[in-house]
Amino acid sequence: xxxxxxxxxxxxxxxxxxxxxxxxxxxxxxxxxxxxxxxxxxxxxxxxxxxxxxxxxxxxxxxxxxxxxxxxxxxxxxxxxxxxxxxxxxxxxxxx
Amino acid sequence: xxxxxxxxxxxxxxxxxxxxxxxxxxxxxxxxxxxxxxxxxxxxxxxxxxxxxxxxxxxxxxxxxxxxxxxxxxxxxxxxxxxxxxxxxxxxxxxxxxxxxxxxxxxxxxxxxxxxxxxxxxxxxxxxxxxxxxxxxxxxxxxxxxxxxxxxxxxxxxxxxxxxxxxxxxxxxxxxxxxxxxxxxxxxxxxxxxxxxxxxxxxxxxxxxxxxxxxxxxxxxxxxxxxxxxxxxxxxxxxxxxx
Numbered sequence: 001x002x003x004x005x006x007x008x009x010x011x012x013x014x015x016x017x018x019x020x021x022x023x024x025x026x027x028x029x030x031x032x033x034x035x036x037x038x039x040x041x042x043x044x045x046x047x048x049x050x051x052x053x054x055x056x057x058x059x060x061x062x063x064x065x066x067x068x069x070x071x072x073x074x075x076x077x078x079x080x081x082x083x084x085x086x087x088x089x090x091x092x093x094x095x096x
Numbered sequence: 097x098x099x100x101x102x103x104x105x106x107x108x109x110x111x112x113x114x115x116x117x118x119x120x121x122x123x124x125x126x127x128x129x130x131x132x133x134x135x136x137x138x139x140x141x142x143x144x145x146x147x148x149x150x151x152x153x154x155x156x157x158x159x160x161x162x163x164x165x166x167x168x169x170x171x172x173x174x175x176x177x178x179x180x181x182x183x184x185x186x187x188x189x190x191x192x193x194x195x196x197x198x199x200x201x202x203x204x205x206x207x208x209x210x211x212x213x214x215x216x217x218x219x220x221x222x223x224x225x226x227x228x229x230x231x232x233x234x235x236x237x238x239x240x241x242x243x244x245x246x247x248x249x250x251x252x253x254x255x256x257x258x259x260x261x262x263x264x265x266x267x268x269x270x271x272x273x274x275x276x277x278x279x280x281x282x283x284x285x286x287x288x289x290x291x292x293x294x295x296x297x298x299x300x301x302x303x304x305x306x307x308x309x310x311x312x313x314x315x316x317x318x319x320x321x322x323x324x325x326x327x328x329x330x331x332x333x334x335x336x337x338x339x
Binding site: 005006008009010011012013015016019020025027028041042043044088 | 097132
């Protein structure tokens with residue numbers, strides 16, 4: 001096999017877990033990487049799910065954007081890798 | 097947050113993939129391209145959650161169809177493809193995702209590129225297009241191991257025969273039908289150039305498959321002149337399996 005093994009998925013794969021915290025869809029949200037300044041949709045982030053939590057990394061510079069751990073009735077969310085996350089609110093009216 | 101769906105139909109797509117139709121009483125409808133998380137709970141309370149793309153177009157019957165490929169070492173997919181029966185109940189979370197979606201309001205040319213079971217959310221887009229009587233021009237490039245592994249073959253052919261605005265290209269990677277013009281192989285620059293929309297038409301591209309497939313196909317689209325903001329990707333794989 002010549003195929004290179006990738007061990008990440010993308011922001012779409014983390015959206016179900018993040019829906020425990022966010023009412024709004026995160027995949028279409030735009031976020032800015034605090035390290036390189038790239039502005040991308042969260043769906044485009046490289047997401048690592050093999051460990052005990054979820055780690056999202058910038059698709060451009062691979063620095064950590066977000067970490068999420070769900071353990072013993074507690075969720076820990078670290079978003080210091082993003083300077084902001086901009087979420088669409090129009091879907092609120094659609095679903096209510 | 098978790099909804100309960102009742103299995104109302106099962107259909108084998110291939111020897112290793114099964115479509116499961118669920119009726120979900122409180123389903124808020126969905127958009128083509130979205131997925132759900134499925135949660136299985138064992139008698140000892142152990143739970144396993146996996147993501148599956150929705151294959152069906154949005155409908156008023158509160159039905160959700162998933163197509164699940166069995167992974168040899170999977171924890172959830174063997175159950176869903178071999179054990180689950182009509183009348184069983186499954187827990188679902190979703191619909192999830194608002195980025196990897198196609199809505200009937202979109203009128204631009206659409207390029208779909210599927211790797212294996214990455215076809216599933218793209219099929220929802222093709223079905224949604226037909227149901228909404230959209231006239232958007234669709235092209236599908238479907239990379240698949242061998243003819244026996246093709247999902248929805250007859251339905252795709254019928255949709256494409258009825259409406260010449262949906263064109264299909266199969267790219268077989270391991271074995272082809274007899275007298276197939278292209279030897280088995282992965283999607284490459286020549287195939288993209290010959291079968292996908294030219295970049296000057298500024299198509300919106302949806303690419304879904306295993307991560308290695310998506311990276312390669314998205315790279316080829318960019319190399320052929322498409323801009324990254326017109327390419328939407330969804331990656332899946334066993335790495336999504338939570339421990």
